[in-house]
Amino acid sequence: MRLTTKGRYAVTAMLDLAYHSQKHPVTLTDIATRQTISLSYLEQLFARLRKAGMVKGVRGPGGGYTLSRGAREINVADIIEAVDEPVDSTKCGGKSNCHNDQPCITHDLWMGLSEQIRAYLKQITLGQLLERELVSEVAKRQAKLSEQVIDIQTLQERKTA
Amino acid sequence: MRLTTKGRYAVTAMLDLAYHSQKHPVTLTDIATRQTISLSYLEQLFARLRKAGMVKGVRGPGGGYTLSRGAREINVADIIEAVDEPVDSTKCGGKSNCHNDQPCITHDLWMGLSEQIRAYLKQITLGQLLERELVSEVAKRQAKLSEQVIDIQTLQERKTA
């Protein structure tokens, strides 16, 4: 899970879209001027968001983009993953030479942390952000999270086994 | 708060250091070979980490780097912020033209989210990662977090006031 300006652009644009596309589709030109993002860059981002099934394009005059689901069904992690290139970050992936090795331990530690962040962003939806329920909503789900979350200790034990 | 490969390198290297520098200082050459990171790149990263006061360099034969504090006193957010360029991400900063404006609302929404992530990573220390207490430790602090966390609603109200 990376967190770059690209992801920020995507989330910002999706927030703008969610906010304005209640009745009519919203054109990328509108979002571009409101959020001061270049139109063509938005086109690139929305091409990916469309492929990921998060937005629907409506062609022709009066067209634009709408969310393909409710704002409450779209979470931040999915938006970021849709526009970001999938990062391998494995560096040892399936290689057998990296076995019970030091690099792999710290690698697993990072992976576990990264997974935590992803799980965290997965709980936060556009709807929550717009409705400003973020704090309470997230707080409510934290108990659940601590059980769902990837168990690093298990990962470690698999490695040394 | 960005989350890039650069930050990952830094955290990985710091984990390696925390793990190995219990008795003697650890040379960057050792970390470089263990974690397969180029020595000179590590030098760049550790120059920043040293300036941030997170590590101490020990010169001369038998020298190397050690943590300047206990592993439990060093959190992941600080490591990442030490090596990453400070991202402005304001885009409207102190400009008065961005007042009660649409861009600023979504901007604030993103800032609030970003702050949440930072607060989250701030709770996670090298010590926890090494001791594999991550899941339970974090779970314990979640109740506190929900109160400390930045209140987006307040931010919004300041804006429209």
Next chain:
DNA sequence: TCAATACTTGACTAAAATACTGGGTTTATT
């Protein structure tokens, strides 16, 4: 002292990602 060790600094560079420009084509509305 002297030499080995290791940190420090800076300039430079290749590669990748980011952000953007500009040209189109297609589709649907009026």
Next chain:
DNA sequence: AATAAACCCAGTATTTTAGTCAAGTATTGA
């Protein structure tokens, strides 16, 4: 038909990443 919009590419400037190279400086052990 004219227009407004999505959609599609090819290219490109900028920035960041990750690394190389080279010439230092400081410290310690023998």
